[in-house]
Amino acid sequence: MTQPPDTQAPEPVPTTEKLDAGVLKVAGVVVIGAIMSILDITVVTVAIPTFQTQFDTSYAVAAWTMTGYTLALATVIPLTGWAADRFGTKRLYLVALTLFVLGSVLCSTAWNIETLIAFRVIQGLGGGMLMPLGMTIMTHAAGPQRIGRVMAVLGVPMLLGPICGPILGGWLIENFSWHWIFLINVPIGIVALVLSIIVFPSDKPEPSESFxxxxxxxxxxxxxxxxxxxxxxxxxxxxxxxxxxxxxxxxxxxxxxxxxxxxxxxxxLIDLHLFRNRAMTFAVITMVLFAIAFFGSGLLLPTYLQQVRGESALWAGLLIAPQGLGAMVSMPIAGRIVDKMGPGKVVMVGIALISVGTAFFVQLESDTSYAWMLAALFVMGLGMGCTMMPIMTAAIQTLTHQQVARGTTLMNIVNQTAGSIGTATISVVLTNLLNGHPEAGQAIFAKASPEVAAQIPPSVLESGLTQAAHAFSNTFIVALVLIVLTLIPAYFLPRKKAGNPEAAGAATTAMHV
Missing domain, CATH: 4.10.860 (DNA Excision Repair, Uvrb; Chain A)
Structure with missing residues (x-):
């Protein structure tokens, strides 16, 4: 059977490897949408206790404001690739933005926890499409020769979201009200909507395949x-x-x-035939291990800072900021190197740096120096800037124009699923280790309540906090093992400059006919 016609005309091969003004404008608009989508995954974490009080509900029920959003993302992502081919990326992106902003407005009007969860689902249906569609639009705009650099631009909100989300959420709740963690999306979303209409190139989708x-x-x-x-x-x-x-x-x-x-x-609906592409296969395996380790361990340090060191959510977020700064330093450099040398060596260096930084936290104590922690976080950030988006680049740069939408959808599904598995795995390991030391739980509770702490002998409190710190450090061992294992599939990632993906796609298909 003949291949269906492409839904959009292939972009011309760029005559320069530098990112021109047109590509940078497209990337800037995509980043605005990505920031909203990713921040809303993490910004609600610090609001859950507020939801408990506001709506007189339990933590388990209030946590559904996060779970419902995540499940909506997971439900809609598989549909994105087909819908982008069928209706066009620009049109679908505008619909996703509108749905996300509408969901944000509805969330701010919630009158009980049930309506808030329902409105979060609506918000998640729009947010789930923003990232894969944004990656597709940027890939088409830049072409295969410059995809490493544009992915580096998109990687900034992906890495900063987990760090800035709790900071922004804590600041808005402390200075305004919980409604503003949703209302802040409205002006940003309107700006993104207008800019998308102006900046994104028009697409002319053609009916190509059945749903x-x-x-x-x-x-x-x-x-x-x-x-x-x-x-x-x-x-x-x-x-x-x-x-x-x-x-x-x-x-x-x-x-x-x-x-x-x-x-x-x-x-x-999800094109598993893409696994015929060797680069895509190893990129997916690398992303699975990396996402499990990265997103799983991401909850450890903020929790340690709040429970063992007694820091507020706002200060915990600020103390983790060097990780984001490190990523911002290395990511543009990594993007340029990937476009010239391929992602393989860059990812290996990134994983090595993350391993060094994580190894420091394996030795975590209840009084570990903040200066050393900040230095280790900066090193981890340098590694992350060389890792996440170069892995995405390894998967996408060898795809044909027609395969890009399906490829970005597949990678986002992998990222979302692996991240959820990592968070659950690390949470269970940490919980079991803490439960094994009753004094640790007592000390953590006392750390949050000066009245309770005054009733506990200092020696018991110090012993409990030491045990709690060891539970965190031992959990970091699991994350370190997973990160080191990521080196195995990363070794097989492409180590050469991207060629013509149309020809590469044809050659790959021919090998399997």
Whole structure:
């Protein structure tokens, strides 16, 4: 059967490797949307206690304001690749932005926890499409020769989101009200919407392939159920709880069924045929291990700073800022090197730097010097700037113009799923280690309450905080092992400058015919 026609005319090959004004404008608009989407994943974390008080509910119920958003992201991401091909990336991006802003406005009007969760789902449906669509638009604008540099631009909000989210959320709640963590998206979203209309090039989609309804019925609920089960592990404290096993197993079975379906379907919802591309395969494996380690360990230090050192959420976020600064320093440099030498060596260096930084936290104590912690975080940030987006570049730079939308969708699904698995895994390890030392839990509770601390002998309090710090340091060992393992698939990433993806795609297909 003949291949369907491309939905958009291929972009001309750029005559210069520098990012021209047109590409930078497109990248700037995409970053605005990405910042909103990513910040809203993390900004709500510090608002959960406020939601508990405001709506008189439990932490488990209030946490659904995060879980509902994440599950909505997971549900809509698989649809994005097909919809972008069918309706055009610009049109779909405008719809996603509108839906996200509308969801933000609705969230600010919530009158109980149930309506807030429902409105967060609406917000997540729009937010889930922004990142893969933004990556597709930027890839088409820059061309394969400059994708490393534009991915470096997009990587800034991806790395800064987990750091800036708690800071912004804490500041807005302390100085205004919880409504503003959602209302702040409205002016930013309107600006992004107007700029998108002006800056993004028009696309003329053509009907090319039928919608994979069977795939949708298998992939979207399968992914959502699986992530729901995995996300329930920390609250349940075990993987054998019914709330964990039942949805996770049903979701996994649906995803397995989707794999068999996708391999026998010419135009599946998620194009698993992309794994015929060697670079894509190793990039996916690398991203899985990296995302599990990165997103999982990302919750450790803020929690340590608040529970063991007694810092506020705002100060905890500020103390982690050197990590973002390190990424901002290395990311533009890494982007340029990737475009000239390929992503393989850059990613290896990045993982090595992250391993060095993480190794420091394996020795964490209850009184570890902040100066050394900030230095280690800066080193980790340097490594992250050389890692996440170069891995994305390794996956996308060898795809043809027609495959880009499906490729970015696949990578975002992998990123979201692996991140949820990492968060759940690290949370369970830390929880079990803390539960093994009753004095640690008592000391953490006392650290948050001066009245309780005054009733505990200083020696007992100091011993408990030491045990708690060791629980965190031992959990960092798990993260370090996962990061080091990432070196294995990273070794096989491309180590040469990107060639013509159209020709590369044709050659790869020919090898498997």
């Amino acid at each position: 994979d309804f069977v795939g949708m019925l298998l992939a979207s609920p399968g992914l959502a159920l699986f992530l729901f089960g995995v996300s329930s592990i920390p609250s349940e404290g075990t993987v054998v709880a019914g709330k964990v096993l039942i949805p996770a197993i049903i979701g996994a079975l649906l995803l397995v069924a989707f794999v068999f379906h996708a391999l026998r379907t010419e135009h599946p």
